[in-house]
Amino acid sequence: MEEKVLQVTNLTKHYKRKNAVDGISFSLNKGEIVALTGPNGAGKTTTIKCILGLLRKNEGEIFINGTDNKSKDVKYKLAYIPETPDIYPMLTVWEHLKFMALVYKINNWTVVAEKILSKFDIADKKDELAKNLSKGMKQKLSICCALIHNPEIFFVDEPFIGLDPKAVRELKDAFKALKEEGKTILISTHMLDAAENLCDRIIVVKKGRVLAEGSIEDLRHKIKVSQETSLEDIFLEVTEDEK
Incomplete structure (x- = not known):
């Protein structure tokens, strides 16, 4: 039986007379990776x-x-990784982890930090200033900082933008490693090719509402397309039908 770790019901957020989020409902299960996708202004970041x-x-x-x-x-069960990695250019990789450990008042943090850096293949950058890291490495550092307090659910906003193919592969491997630990990840992304073979489920939103939800196979069945139809084509079909 699936274990729900997040339940969102009829979520609404409006600015003046405009609904940025218009009654969104969805849930996340323990140990799954879910893509939250939709056109610009669909309400993805506001929802998160x-x-x-x-x-x-x-x-x-x-x-x-x-x-x-x-x-x-x-709050201690959640972690947020924004589109632009939230790092301090003049701190080293190690100093970032130390700072986060102090924020969360974590004892014996050095042992945990060493394991995290090794797991995500960034230990050799331990003494490197953050300003000298590539964007892919900065994304990895963000994940490492988010992991220090051992959260259960990760919310990641557009993690693949600006990354080269190698960095995308490494970041996807990092997400898969988190999933293997039983972590739950919600990824807001436009990079549908990256999400297609990474995510267990897809949630498509537009104008603050959920248009479609399910695995890629579920969505193919719902809109009656072939098994070869890509996630990008599914997305265009679902969002085009909504006037």
Whole structure:
């Protein structure tokens, strides 16, 4: 039986008279990777920020493991990796982990930090200033910083933009490694080719509403297309039908 770690029900967020998010409902299961995709302005980032509590929702319910997302205890179960890696250029890789460990008041953090850096193949950059890292390495550093407090759910905003094919492959491998540990990952992305063979499920949103949800096979069946149809073609079909 699947274990739900996140439940979003009728989430609404509006700015003045415009609904950025218009009654979105979906759930995430433990140990899965889910893509949240849609056109620009679809409400993807707003949805994520409402879940994290960075934006105040107007209506709806958000529960993490059955607990309201406003609970302080819930915050420790979540990690957010923004589109632009949130790093300090004049700190080393190691100093970033130390800083995060101090923020979360983690004891014996050095042992955990060493394991994380080794797992994500960045240990050789331990003493490197962040400003000297490639974008791919900065993304890896963001993941390492997010891991230090051992969260259960990762929210990642457009992680593949600007990465070369090698960096994309390494980042996808990093996400798969997190999944193997039982972590849950929601990736907001336009890079559909990267999501196609990475994600267990796809959630397509437009104008603040969910248009389609399911595995790629589910979506192919729902819109009655062949098994060879790509995620990009599915996306265009689903969003084009919505007037």
